[in-house]
Amino acid sequence: RGTMTVGDLAKLLHKDASEVIKKLIFLGVMATINQELDMDAILLIAGDYGVEVEVKIPVEEDSFETVEETDEEEDLVSRPPVVTIMGHVDHGKTTLLDSIRKTNVTGGEAGGITQHIGAYQVEINHKKITFLDTPGHEAFTLMRARGAQVTDITIIVVAADDGIMPQTVEAINHAKAAGVPIIVAVNKIDKPEANVDKIKQEMTEYELVPEEWGGDTIFVEVSAKQRIGLENLLEMILLVAEVNDYKANPDKRARATVIEAELDKGKGPVARILVQHGTLKIGDAFVAGNCFGRVRAMVNDKGRRLKEAGPSTPVEITGLTEVPLAGDPFMVFEDERKARAIADRRSIKQRQSEMGANTRVTLDDLYSHI
Numbered sequence: 001r002g003t004m005t006v007g008d009l010a011k012l013l014h015k016d017a018s019e020v021i022k023k024l025i026f027l028g029v030m031a032t033i034n035q036e037l038d039m040d041a042i043l044l045i046a047g048d049y050g051v052e053v054e055v056k057i058p059v060e061e062d063s064f065e066t067v068e069e070t071d072e073e074e075d076l077v078s079r080p081p082v083v084t085i086m087g088h089v090d091h092g093k094t095t096l097l098d099s100i101r102k103t104n105v106t107g108g109e110a111g112g113i114t115q116h117i118g119a120y121q122v123e124i125n126h127k128k129i130t131f132l133d134t135p136g137h138e139a140f141t142l143m144r145a146r147g148a149q150v151t152d153i154t155i156i157v158v159a160a161d162d163g164i165m166p167q168t169v170e171a172i173n174h175a176k177a178a179g180v181p182i183i184v185a186v187n188k189i190d191k192p193e194a195n196v197d198k199i200k201q202e203m204t205e206y207e208l209v210p211e212e213w214g215g216d217t218i219f220v221e222v223s224a225k226q227r228i229g230l231e232n233l234l235e236m237i238l239l240v241a242e243v244n245d246y247k248a249n250p251d252k253r254a255r256a257t258v259i260e261a262e263l264d265k266g267k268g269p270v271a272r273i274l275v276q277h278g279t280l281k282i283g284d285a286f287v288a289g290n291c292f293g294r295v296r297a298m299v300n301d302k303g304r305r306l307k308e309a310g311p312s313t314p315v316e317i318t319g320l321t322e323v324p325l326a327g328d329p330f331m332v333f334e335d336e337r338k339a340r341a342i343a344d345r346r347s348i349k350q351r352q353s354e355m356g357a358n359t360r361v362t363l364d365d366l367y368s369h370i
């Protein structure tokens with residue numbers, strides 16, 4: 001339980017500790033050989049080596065992250081792909097998503113409803129795609145570390161007038177660690193300084209080789225601002241989705257992930273979540289991180305009220321007792337009493353571990369002052 005060092009992990013994987021450390025640094029974790037790793041880091045590293053890890057946590061009522069998904073093949077139904085847009089600051093992620101949505105939002109829905117949910121669904125040729133923008137990089141890193149359960153496909157946006165920048169590399173690394181398909185969108189091709197070949201050349205250094213150069217990475221040239229190449233990008237997304245045929249079982253209690261959450265003056269705690277398994281319904285009792293609640297109202301990204309939301313649907317919900325954290329797992333339970341009990345136990349545990357950490361800091365402080 002949480003007591004595996006970098007050295008232990010390296011031994012287990014039959015790898016050199018220095019190699020594992022290098023990988024960790026690559027993923028943004030500064031590590032030494034004796035450092036204890038948390039579950040997320042272990043999963044990321046093992047995943048990177050293509051090793052399946054079975055997490056064995058003592059069976060407790062509150063360890064719902066480990067609840068097994070045992071769906072029969074015949075219960076699985078196709079669901080929209082979840083596509084995350086990542087890339088360096090100002091390379092045009094939000095503009096790209098805005099353009100895609102404007103192209104596809106039907107007349108009646110375009111009204112002035114505030115749409116600050118970071119997740120959107122569009123429909124192309126009767127096929128839905130769920131998009132996640134990555135505004136705060138922090139929130140996204142958290143989601144990645146949660147085991148990358150959220151994204152099916154990653155779109156790496158690179159500005160053709162700029163090039164591969166630190167967060168582009170970080171995004172590539174996250175997508176690779178998560179093992180999800182990557183589509184490169186070379187953006188801002190309307191700019192006179194745009195140099196698409198240079199971007200492609202740079203990308204080959206990260207093993208992302210365009211198909212026309214003999215590789216297997218899809219590159220799409222777009223201008224988010226001038227709406228060039230968007231249809232092509234959407235077609236490529238649907239193609240990847242068709243090949244992978246993403247599925248989920250809609251006929252069970254919902255499991256979701258919190259995308260973002262905040263305290264709204266009028267509505268109280270509000271969470272924007274992405275339903276991943278099952279179907280979420282009004283009145284469902286749930287746990288989100290350490291919080292619990294009962295779904296009071298549910299609104300989709302177009303501001304429309306929903307009674308239920310199936311797999312790959314992003315929704316905004318009210319009915320929480322507190323504000324959960326971005327990346328928190330969300331799960332429906334049979335009744336509110338059970339949900340409350342689990343949330344309570346989780347917050348007590350968290351407080352205990354925080355207190356433990358604080359005690360140590362205090363002691364250190366003491367010694368350093370002697």
Ligand code: GTP
Nearest residue numbers: 088089090091092093094095187188223224225226
């Ligand atoms: P962060 O969320 O801060 O990481 O940035 P972002 O990647 O979402 O970039 P954003 O969409 O906010 O765009 C940054 C700037 O680039 C804005 O001024 C956009 O108008 C501009 N921009 C985006 N796409 C294009 C494009 O295709 N062509 C041109 N010329 N400008 C673009």
Ligand code: MG
Nearest residue numbers: 093094134135
């Ligand atoms: Mg943005």
